[in-house]
Amino acid sequence: MKIGFIGLGNMGAPMASNLSKAGHEVTGHDIANAPPEGVNAATTAEQAAMDMDVVITMLPNGDILKNVAQQIIPHMKAGATLLDCSTVDVESARIVAGKAETAGLNAVDAPVSGGIGGAAGGTLTFMAGGSDVGFAAVAPLFDIMGQKAVHCGPSGNGQAAKICNNMILGVTMIGTCEAFALADKLGLDRQKMFDVVSTSSGYSWTMNAYCPAPGVGPQSPADNGYQPGFAADLMLKDLRLSQKAAQDVDADTPMGKRATELYHQFVDEEDGSGQDFSAMLPRFVSRRRP
Numbered sequence: 001m002k003i004g005f006i007g008l009g010n011m012g013a014p015m016a017s018n019l020s021k022a023g024h025e026v027t028g029h030d031i032a033n034a035p036p037e038g039v040n041a042a043t044t045a046e047q048a049a050m051d052m053d054v055v056i057t058m059l060p061n062g063d064i065l066k067n068v069a070q071q072i073i074p075h076m077k078a079g080a081t082l083l084d085c086s087t088v089d090v091e092s093a094r095i096v097a098g099k100a101e102t103a104g105l106n107a108v109d110a111p112v113s114g115g116i117g118g119a120a121g122g123t124l125t126f127m128a129g130g131s132d133v134g135f136a137a138v139a140p141l142f143d144i145m146g147q148k149a150v151h152c153g154p155s156g157n158g159q160a161a162k163i164c165n166n167m168i169l170g171v172t173m174i175g176t177c178e179a180f181a182l183a184d185k186l187g188l189d190r191q192k193m194f195d196v197v198s199t200s201s202g203y204s205w206t207m208n209a210y211c212p213a214p215g216v217g218p219q220s221p222a223d224n225g226y227q228p229g230f231a232a233d234l235m236l237k238d239l240r241l242s243q244k245a246a247q248d249v250d251a252d253t254p255m256g257k258r259a260t261e262l263y264h265q266f267v268d269e270e271d272g273s274g275q276d277f278s279a280m281l282p283r284f285v286s287r288r289r290p
């Protein structure tokens with residue numbers, strides 16, 4: 001396929017590189033970064049979109065996505081697919097899909113889980129929203145960039161799945177970290193805590209696969225000085241998207257709301273920015289009950 005790739009940052013560059021290594025003709029554009037080896041350079045977004053079978057975007061937020069989509073949609077060939085893999089708000093995803101479909105294109109929103117390691121290793125999980133035809137058109141690309149793709153329904157549903165998942169993740173990480181901090185103060189050894197919880201009803205991905213306590217459980221960012229991994233800043237971004245969506249559809253999400261407040265405090269008012277989202281553990285350990 002001829003593929004345009006717009007947004008060659010931490011995630012986009014390795015994803016574009018994997019598509020090129022699999023034999024696709026990939027042309028990339030980014031306002032700040034040069035394309036990785038094997039990917040042709042386009043000086044404008046329009047150039048990266050023209051005559052392409054699929055144009056993939058991997059951008060920071062919904063406003064930037066909407067601007068880029070407005071630029072490129074008129075230049076895409078009829079029947080081509082616009083595949084957005086960024087994490088953005090559900091509303092922006094649906095607006096962009098509507099504009100693309102009106103112009104005779106397929107549109108798929110497919111945010112990812114798996115982080116930079118998953119992007120480099122081609123092991124991402126895609127959660128996709130869009131038509132059956134659109135999903136089928138890009139499914140072979142999901143197979144290259146990832147290990148699993150779930151078609152979640154119409155446009156915007158990929159983003160809906162992503163923010164619901166990450167709201168659970170944020171809430172669970174906070175629960176796991178505050179429980180470790182409580183266990184410390186109760187004199188319970190962290191390894192014993194892990195041995196019990198990881199095989200009891202408190203188990204979770206944050207405990208079992210991404211344990212926030214250094215030296216306990218499998219290798220995780222905690223064992224690397226809380227270098228991300230998945231940065232607290234990105235967790236805050238996704239929690240904010242969950243709360244915007246909850247507000248738009250009048251959903252009651254009290255735990256999601258509290259998790260958003262705590263990550264906001266950690267990232268914007270304390271020293272959480274740039275640390276992994278599991279660095280909530282030392283944060284709780286250093287605090288007293290308010």
Ligand code: NAD
Nearest residue numbers: 007008009010011012030031032058059060086087115116
């Ligand atoms: P990043 O900031 O490294 O990359 C974004 C890229 O977009 C940058 O290189 C930037 O120069 C480029 N860009 C910005 N505006 C542009 C424009 N108008 N035209 C062309 N390029 C433009 O971010 P990232 O970590 O690669 O994340 C990309 C998306 O993936 C985000 O939506 C993020 O929430 C999501 N995501 C990230 C991770 C992660 O672990 N990093 C995990 C899952 C999802």
